[in-house]
Amino acid sequence: MNAFRTPTRLVRSLAAAALLLAGCDQGARPPSDPYDVGKMDLKPAPAKLSSERHKGVFAEGGSLSMGAELKRLDPSPVKTVRVDTMHKIIEIAPGVKFSAWTFGDQVPGPTIRVRVGDKIKFSMTNRSDEPVPGVQVTAAPMMHSMDFHAAMASPQDKYRSIAPGQTIEFEFTVNYPGIFMYHCGTPMILEHIASGMYGAVIVEPRAGYPTKVDREYVIVQSEFYAKPDPGKRKAGGAPLYVLDGDRLRASQPTHTVFNGMHNGMVKTPLAAKPGERVRLHVLNVGPSKTSSFHVVGTIFDRVWIEATPTTSSAACRQSCSVHPTAPRSSS
Numbered sequence: 001m002n003a004f005r006t007p008t009r010l011v012r013s014l015a016a017a018a019l020l021l022a023g024c025d026q027g028a029r030p031p032s033d034p035y036d037v038g039k040m041d042l043k044p045a046p047a048k049l050s051s052e053r054h055k056g057v058f059a060e061g062g063s064l065s066m067g068a069e070l071k072r073l074d075p076s077p078v079k080t081v082r083v084d085t086m087h088k089i090i091e092i093a094p095g096v097k098f099s100a101w102t103f104g105d106q107v108p109g110p111t112i113r114v115r116v117g118d119k120i121k122f123s124m125t126n127r128s129d130e131p132v133p134g135v136q137v138t139a140a141p142m143m144h145s146m147d148f149h150a151a152m153a154s155p156q157d158k159y160r161s162i163a164p165g166q167t168i169e170f171e172f173t174v175n176y177p178g179i180f181m182y183h184c185g186t187p188m189i190l191e192h193i194a195s196g197m198y199g200a201v202i203v204e205p206r207a208g209y210p211t212k213v214d215r216e217y218v219i220v221q222s223e224f225y226a227k228p229d230p231g232k233r234k235a236g237g238a239p240l241y242v243l244d245g246d247r248l249r250a251s252q253p254t255h256t257v258f259n260g261m262h263n264g265m266v267k268t269p270l271a272a273k274p275g276e277r278v279r280l281h282v283l284n285v286g287p288s289k290t291s292s293f294h295v296v297g298t299i300f301d302r303v304w305i306e307a308t309p310t311t312s313s314a315a316c317r318q319s320c321s322v323h324p325t326a327p328r329s330s331s
């Protein structure tokens with residue numbers, strides 16, 4: 001599973017699609033409906049803002065996976081998650097050192113794995129003003145925020161922008177299964193996403209998945225729009241690349257990547273032995289291009305729209321076929 005082709009077909013996971021799927025089932029579910037809105041937590045407590053700064057590592061929590069290999073579900077019903085924002089230089093392709101804005105000091109940010117009904121207790125410090133050891137060139141400190149597509153919460157409260165040195169804390173219960181993007185929602189949002197501020201939340205169905213697997217991986221597709229720094233600055237002796245705003249607005253990426261690195265999976269394949277069952281959790285965060293994810297040389301035995309088996313219900317079939325805008329997950 002180490003060869004992927006350029007995306008051409010629509011495979012997007014956005015809140016609009018999730019809302020569409022959530023809405024089209026109204027009135028059609030049986031009384032035992034696990035997604036009964038009457039039993040959902042729709043009024044999480046207000047967010048707290050402080051000037052207490054996190055120190056040390058940039059991401060912490062038993063539900064976090066930092067790379068493609070996905071950890072098993074943490075059984076605790078409350079997931080404490082800390083993800084701080086930081087500016088750093090990342091390598092998006094061999095020799096291309098890009099000035100990035102990050103969640104958890106990496107691009108993509110850490111993957112959060114939870115189950116329907118779990119509570120996420122989230123906190124984040126904007127640490128974009130901290131110097132990076134050994135690096136002289138990073139972007140200037142700026143406002144950042146966190147927008148979870150997996151949440152049902154007031155954006156004005158939870159997703160507000162915080163200044164360098166500030167910490168925001170909030171909690172919410174995950175009500176629907178699927179794979180959801182998270183991203184910085186500070187204007188210009190497109191610029192913050194294209195600079196690296198995104199990641200995935202995987203929400204398992206309340207009853208788990210219907211199949212058992214030997215391995216699980218998360219794959220986040222995204223785009224970079226890079227140009228050599230007009231000021232000719234260097235990063236570690238190599239030319240520094242910065243965001244190309246013209247290409248970004250024209251939707252002309254210079255690099256379309258999986259898990260943050262051009263051809264990264266050719267260099268570091270996702271391992272599996274013959275006969276093993278592998279579940280891939282696939283999310284396209286764009287910000288602008290579509291995806292036609294597949295594995296060369298084989299066929300998935302199961303593909304779940306919106307990354308959950310429940311979205312294949314008869315009530316949603318028409319909408320799902322008209323709006324095939326989901327990420328795909330195989331089990």
Ligand SMILES: [Cu+2]
Nearest residue numbers: 144145184192
């Ligand atoms: Cu941001």
